[in-house]
Amino acid sequence: MKLLLDTHIALWAITDDPKLPQSALALIMSADNEITVSAASIWEISVKHSLGRGNMPVSGNEALGYFKEAGYRLLPVSAEHAAYLESLPPIHADPFDRILIAQAISEPMRFITHDVLLTGYNGLIMAV
Numbered sequence: 001m002k003l004l005l006d007t008h009i010a011l012w013a014i015t016d017d018p019k020l021p022q023s024a025l026a027l028i029m030s031a032d033n034e035i036t037v038s039a040a041s042i043w044e045i046s047v048k049h050s051l052g053r054g055n056m057p058v059s060g061n062e063a064l065g066y067f068k069e070a071g072y073r074l075l076p077v078s079a080e081h082a083a084y085l086e087s088l089p090p091i092h093a094d095p096f097d098r099i100l101i102a103q104a105i106s107e108p109m110r111f112i113t114h115d116v117l118l119t120g121y122n123g124l125i126m127a128v
Contacts, residue, residue: 002109007041014066024128036073044096091120
């Protein structure tokens with residue numbers, strides 16, 4: 001199964017944070033799943049880390065290295081992903097979450113998050 005990790009799930013996974021739910025860890029560790037992290041997550045980490053917001057334990061550059069080391073596939077943000085944003089209902093206002101949702105739906109792939117509010121977008125969104 002193709003999985004796109006929400007930013008906080010990806011960070012928890014690479015930092016061995018105890019907040020990572022066991023169900024998410026099982027999905028990430030399964031050899032049957034292809035794990036993907038979006039360039040939008042690197043962007044979010046970089047912005048929030050440099051501003052000292054959002055509890056980002058590593059910089060964007062460090063996160064990128066850890067994601068590559070973990071073997072995660074990196075997904076660029078395409079013009080199609082950006083255009084898909086227009087079709088999303090206004091369930092969530094966070095621009096980083098919205099582009100991740102747009103990517104997950106338009107690719108398509110399952111989106112793994114801890115934010116239950118995001119499950120209102122589509123059946124591809126899994127809250128763990």
